Every structure is written in C-alpha cells, then in structure tokens.
Amino acid sequence: MKAKLPPPNVDTIAAIATAQGRGGVGVIRISGRNIEVLANGILGGMPVARRATYSNFLDENGDTLDQGIALFFPAPHSYTGEDVLELQGHGGSPVLQMVLRRCLDLGARLAQPGEFTRRAFLNGKLDLAQAESVADLIDANTTEAARSAMRSLRGEFSNAIRGLVDELIGLRMLVEAMLDFPEEEVDTLDVGRRNALLSNIRSRLEHTLDTAKQGSLLREGVHVAIAGRPNVGKSSLLNCLSGEEVALVSDIPGTTRDIIRQAIQIRGVPLHIMDTAGLRESKDAVENMGIARTHQTLNRADLILLVLDASMGVTLQDQEILAGLPVNTPRLLVYNKADLLGDGVPDMPPDPSMNIAIVQVSAKTGVGMDELRSKLLKAVGWRDQESGAFMARERHLRALTLAQAHLMQAGAVLSSAELFAEELRLAQRALNEITGEFTSDDLLGEIFSRFCIGK
Secondary structure, eight states: OOOOOOOTTOOOEEEEOSOSSOOSOEEEEEESSOHHHHHHHHHSSOOOBTSOEEEEEEOTTSOEEEEEEEEEEOTTSSSSSSOEEEEEEOOOHHHHHHHHHHHHHTTOEEOOTTHHHHHHHHTTSSOHHHHHHHHHHHHOOSHHHHHHHHHHHTTHHHHHHHHHHHHHHHHHHHHHHHHTSOGGGSOHHHHHHHHHHHHHHHHHHHHHHHHHHHHHHHHHOEEEEEEOSTTSSHHHHHHHHHTSOOSOOOSSTTOOOSOEEEEEEETTEEEEEEEOOOOSOOSOHHHHHHHHHHHHHHHHOSEEEEEEETTTOSOHHHHHHHHTSOTTSOEEEEEEOGGGTTTOOOOOOSOGGGOOEEEEOOTTTOTTHHHHHHHHHHHTTOOOOSSOOOOOOHHHHHHHHHHHHHHHHHHHTTTOHHHHHHHHHHHHHHHHHHHTSSOOHHHHHHHHTTSOTTO
16 A cells, blocks of 8 residues: 655654553654654654664753663654654663653653554555554454454455455446446447346455454454253353363352353354353342343343253253243253263254254263364354454444445346446445545544554
C-alpha cells in the first residue's frame, strides 16, 4: 500500500509502548512533526536514520535521566508513515515516566489509545482490517489466534476482500455497458458472462465468510455451559476438560451453588467452560439462587453440554431438562460414568429426530474425552483448515453477510439491469467497509479507542 506524506499540521505524540510494570527494556515511541526538536533536547542531536544509536537521555539541565538505544525512522518509511523516534531504555516505571515527561515538556502530547495505529491507517500504511489485527495480535490468547491475527496483519484477509471487490467492479463494468444498449441488442454471450461472474463472486464470498467465521471463533472464543441434574458428574467433567481440580466434587447433591468458570483451549480455539448448579426442585434458598443463575447462563451460552448418567440412561428429569433448554442453542448430550457400564450401551435420547450429537465418556478415567473435544469443536462450527483462518471481528461478519444478501438479491432481479447494478454497488460498498474505503469517523473512533496507549 502506498504511504502518503503526513499533513503539515500533524502534531507530535508520545507514549510508553511497553507494558506496565518492571522489565529489562522499556520503549517510548514518538511520532509526528518536530522530531528534530525533541531529539536535540533529549539526545543532544538527531540519530542517523534506521541505525541503532547508543545515547544518554537528557533532562532540561543536561543531566542523564537514562541510557539506551535511539532509533529514528524518517517519513514515510515508518510504522505511522510520519517521522518516528523510539527511545529504548531501562524498563522501570519511574525512569520511563521521567523520559516521557521530558518528551511532553519539549512539545509532544500524550498519545491517545490506538493513535499510532490510527495514523498508520490514515497515512495509508495499513488498511482498517490490518489495523484491527494489530490489537488482535496483542490480545491473542492462543497460538492459533496469534497466527490468525498475523495472517490478517500480513494482508491475507484484506487481499481476499480486494479480490472480491475487483471482481465486482468487473461485473459492474459489464452491466453498465449492457445498460447502454436496448434489451434486444444485448449479446447472449454477455448475459452468459454476467451470470458466470455473479456465480463465481457469490461462491468466493461464501468461502471468505466461512473462513472469517473460523477466525471469529479464535478471537471471541466459545462459551460452553455444562448442565444437568445433580450428581451426574458435571464438576468432574469440568476438571477433566481443564486438566486441574477447579471445581469441588462431592456425592452430596447441590454441592455446586454458583457458576464456576474456567478458560481452556482445544486445538488453539479458546473456550470458556461454565459449570452450573444441578437442575432440580429444591427447598434450599441458596441452591435455588444457583439454579436461577444456571438458567441465565444457559440462555447466554454458545453451546450446552447436557450431562447424563450413562448407567441410568435418560431419566424423566433429564427429558424435562432437555425440553427446557434454549431452543436455538446447540447442545451436546454427554453420557458420563461410562466406566460403570461394562459392555452396555446407554439409551438414546427420547426423540432421535432432534438430531443431537451424543458422546459417551468417563470423567473419572478419561475415556471418550478426545471424542468429546472433537465433537465439541464440531458443534460450534470449527473445522481444521489447511490454509488457516484469518482473524475477523463481528463487524467484518456483518459486512460480509450484508454483501452476501445484496448478491442474493442481485440474482433475484436479473431481469432489471438497473436494480441489478444497484445491488452490486451496495455489495461493493459493504465489502469496502471492511478495509476502510467507506468508514465513518465514529466507527474509527470506536475501533482505535480499544487499543493500548502505545499502539
């Protein structure tokens, strides 16, 4: 992407770019105009461009505040596309604050959250999807999420979107050319080409949306609620999934009174597992409060693991619980205590037509847990991909879904070239919102305000 020179009225911003707390190295980043003034005041002169220079960091009296490395990146070949100076000193908070205060005294102002990356976007160094992936890379909780964010930062997601936009532009050009002629003079070959292009774009968009959904799972994670009647092994199942004793296990019914949460990952996909109170009628006021929280948790979950006792099959109470689960939430029936079965097989659900996935496990011995993990990922829509997913946010999914809807509508109005052309334009506009071609200032403010200060 071609970088643009910064406008002449850009002020100078500065911030600590490393995390709070003790560290071996701390970095202060400065970007904008008047870098030479700051460099003269802090370093006693401008360092050579793109060469690490060992320097004393000076106060207003010429005394040394710290010692470290100075790096100067002249515009437009820098992260922000502006003149950038980085001061790499010792990582203690007091010394970093002293050097930062010296930068502010020399005319810089404290950067706002995400302002460095926002300037990179405005100066053409990154598109909006790439800029968002910077924050996603920092916030990644799993190695697969980090890889996905890096793929987006390298531009794989943006390139997929631009490829779709280029094909849409080609189709729009063909349609506009067809509009210049009466319907009876439109060549049959042009009609066939139009239909083939539309079909190809819709197919590529569907693939892109599917890949984006995988990336969204990596970014957002999945909330999984473990439910069932008392003493079926819900807490034991949580402990087995997490690999540690995070929940108290007891034969006494009603032991779990509140929601117990544990974050785990399966194949790089982050999952937020929630163990809930056993569902039953109780006269215990505290237990009933826990049961009420269980119902609230089930309504917010992305997936419900309904745990049953394999040695008992499906009881009437299990059927009542199953019937009371949120209708639109995927669920997985987990027959626990398989070690008590011997060679037996648990009963099937009361209504096989419900098409609910079933897995037989023993939280005590670990039997069936690998199958449970695989079916759990399948239930939430995760698929191992050869080329890997790219990171996607909710706004990306909405834009892709909107573009898909416009392309579907375009296929429905083929007989009206004007309406067809308008649907193509709206689809292109939706896709351009992802990379920032059409983006409101309010949206930019919301996006970048969630970044850390030094980015």
